[in-house]
Amino acid sequence: MFSEELQDVIDALLGHACPDWPLPPRVATAEDDADQRRYERIEVTRLRLGRALAEQPELTARLSATIFEAILLEDSVTDQLIAPLIAAIGRRVVLEQLIDAVSEGPCERRVRAAQAAYFVQHWRHPQESVLFRSAYAEGARSSAELQSYVARHLPPRAGGIDAVGDLWPRFWQVCLTAFVECDDAEGRRLLQTAFPNELECYPAEFTGLLEQARRIAAADPERFQRMHDQSVGYGYRI
Structure with missing residues (x-):
């Protein structure tokens, strides 16, 4: 659009x-x-x-x-x-900003922020592709050899700038909340991949919210097939 x-x-x-x-x-x-x-x-x-x-x-x-x-x-x-x-x-600052954006505001904006986090999880340093080709040209063949070569030759980044592992649980919580709060079928379809559908991924106070999300998904199993398959959650299964 x-x-x-x-x-x-x-x-x-x-x-x-x-x-x-x-x-x-x-x-x-x-x-x-x-x-x-x-x-x-x-x-x-x-x-x-x-x-x-x-x-x-x-x-x-x-x-x-x-x-x-x-x-x-x-x-x-x-x-x-x-x-x-x-x-x-850095990945960390960007993901923190996306978490804030998913937390409040119009639903379409919250959905866009959640979708954008996919690229935080899968971001690669701009020089990685070139380095993989160089590694192959120098004889590296196994995944371990290729990764080792790239790790040795990538230019250093400031410590912690790309560390996001501790942020994903908070991201899942705001995405789960948005899924329940945003009463829009297409928005929910897009949001479903962002957060895990597994109880152990959340603090106890989110149990009721996850149950609400599961009831929404159960009412439209075709639309929310990914949730039923439990193949969801940026930074978790995706």
Whole structure:
């Protein structure tokens, strides 16, 4: 779905990140295929912005608040903006901000924040792909050999900047809460993968909330198949 607000934020960020890049013309609502063309403009400008941010981590850190706002306006979640943001300020800060965003506000914004956390869990250092190819060229073949090579050659990151293991339980709690509070079938479908459907993952005070979530899922087993399979939970099973 097209968002004028998202396009405004992306265009403003492009003015900082690559001021010499000519912006594509905006598409008027009355034009033929306006919805599709406006969506395509977001795709093009977001891709260009992501590349520019990846090349300028210090600028990305300075613009982090606005970048985060763009992420929370994005229905079709990708890692094009969140990956350079993590590279610049670390997985921990980003996940803490996402936890806060899932905790309150409009349901669609809470859902987007929860979805974005997938990329925190699966973020890779920008140089990893190059290093894996180098490792293979130098004879590494097993997973252990490849991982060892990459670990030795990755540039160091500040201690604790990417440590998120202790944050996932709090993330699950706010996602479970959002699942119960947000009375929207599609939002709940998207949220179901974010938190585990297993009692041992929560403090005792969340038992009742998890039971409510399970009743919601039981009433629509096809929509919530992932919850029934217990193949859910960022930082846990995903």
